[in-house]
Amino acid sequence: MRKTWLRDYIIKRLFYAVIIAWGILTITFILVRVGPTSPADKYLTNLAARGEEPAQVIAAIEARYGLDKPILAQYADYVVNLLRGDWGWSFSTSMPVIKLIKTHWIYSFQLILFSTILAALVGILIGIYSAVRQYSKTDYIATFFSFIGISIPNFWLGVMLILLFSVKLGLFKTYYDTGIPLFSLANLKQLILPVITLGTGMMAGYTRYTRSAMLDNLRKEFVRTARAKGLPERVVIGKHVFRNAILPLVTIIMFDLGSIVFGGAYLTEIVFGIPGLGRISFNAIFADDYAVVVAVTLISAFLILLINLTTDIAYAYLDPRIRYD
């Protein structure tokens, strides 16, 4: 009974995921096409500067990128090319977009990975403590600081950290040094400020979510039963309350990863000059390099789709009480 339900649910979710993926592709395509300038215009200035005939250049570019075909054929080309892994040519860096992304994704990945782990660990611990000692002094202080953490714009926090620790105290470099090998202590050291920058807001959020999820469960009947049985408080909190609070928490953390963290990482990379996906998209914007900006937007949307899908299915699998219609 449950097995067939789960299978149906997974199939349904996959079906929705395909629709959403199609929607993402289509909206992106429409936005680029409706835009006031075509990608061809942007190349034009570059090529015309070399003294080539504008009309010929336009025709050549349009033919090369298929812009002279009817709009539906262009749309079909676009989708097919993306599916085949041909994500276009980045003219500002003179390499295929897919190659550019392959060399740069690791920088975003390490930043997001470290920030999420740190923020989740510290945030959840503070949240649990805050909930268990509700209305204590520590709780008030934690709540106050989580308010500040949520309200502080992360790009400004980054600039302030650079000002204090790099410019005034000289403890860190003001810019991320790509010459340092990725798997080294020096690299960890230069990631400290970026990770704090990106992690603070997340940590504050997780503290609040954990606190409220724990409080919700602390008031439940089974907690009273557990205490009445004479279980030690450590077991009541750790095994009974926290276990029930963790699942919705993971969902929120996963959801945040998409909506907040990607935008935050984009800005953090720009502040510190970390050459991740955000930074290459930023550089591409000012070089009018369409393909890169489109690719970074698409990749992050698809990643979020994947994360949400996995979370939903894992959630349905792990929590036997859950029923969706």
Added chain:
Amino acid sequence: MIKGIKHLARRVGGIKNLILILLATLLGLTLLLDIFVVERIFDPLGYLYLTLGIVFLLYVAWPLYHSRRLVQYYWQRVKRNRLAVLGLAFILFLILLAIFGPLFTTDPTAANFEQKNLPPVGFTTSESIYNPQTGQFITKVISGTWEHPLGTDNKGRDLLAMIISGARVSLQVGLLATGIAVALGTLIGVISAYLGGKMDNILMRFTDIMMTFPFFLLLVFIVFIFGPSLAFIVLVIGLTGWTGVARLIRSEALSLRTREFVLAAKALGASDGRIILAHLVPNVISLIIVIATLSIPGVIMAEAALSFIGLGDPAVTSWGMVLRAGQQSLDTAWWVAVAPGVMLFFTVLAFNFVGDGLRDAFDPRSSV
């Protein structure tokens, strides 16, 4: 005549809707006139202000005025939350600053290289100047003057004037974009919940698609393609930021849909439009107010982030833009980076405090 109006009002679902339709038509005609006959009756932001002003008056201010006692009751409860009152005071201060500040300050874009990098009042900096005659460096101590209370940047622009201009931009974007997003989200959420079935499915799948884009990256993408102007940025934030609102309003409206007063209205032959606008929307208004207040910080931050990375409207001085300039002169003029960020931080904090206070006052158990 009056009978005719009453009849017409009933047809469109209440006198308020009639006024809305009339004013919207008037605004539409002005817009057409603006585009095709004469130029610039209002600027684009002006149209946004007018549209949202009409909607606000009819669907927020009017109902609130009608239930003054309830408003007073909630105000008493909000007043107990000291942080919320503090936040409200700061927001009022900011609004006054944005409206009247420009009267007392100079042009925020006026450069004056003779007075560049002046520190704020009460601070001093030292500058090494090369003296070509002696071939030595002379250390000159510069202290802030009251002419530029917050100092100047590396082009000699007055920081206070830039901050005030930024407050204007942030408030405009925050209020207008949130207005659009909340109006759109409410409409989509309520329609989705009320009509249900296929319509609900389509609208919610569309919401899913929009939610899958990371908000800030989508914003960057659209502004990159269409080019930055303040009115356009406001519009884009509004048109992309409604998804969360729609979800929340939908779930609230779903529980209202089967309540007796809706069934009664239906039994009396009310049209779908009337039930949505006259029965469902007024009943989610407290939720709308809380969501709107709590959405403003995100919107303000999004605009600041856009101008920080250089995708803001280059014609207006905003906090993000000043911060961007500040990061480039951290070692010579740290105050340029500090001031806009402090303002941004306090603004966001203030709206969060007020939103939290409102939420607790309306419904202490909810967790929006």
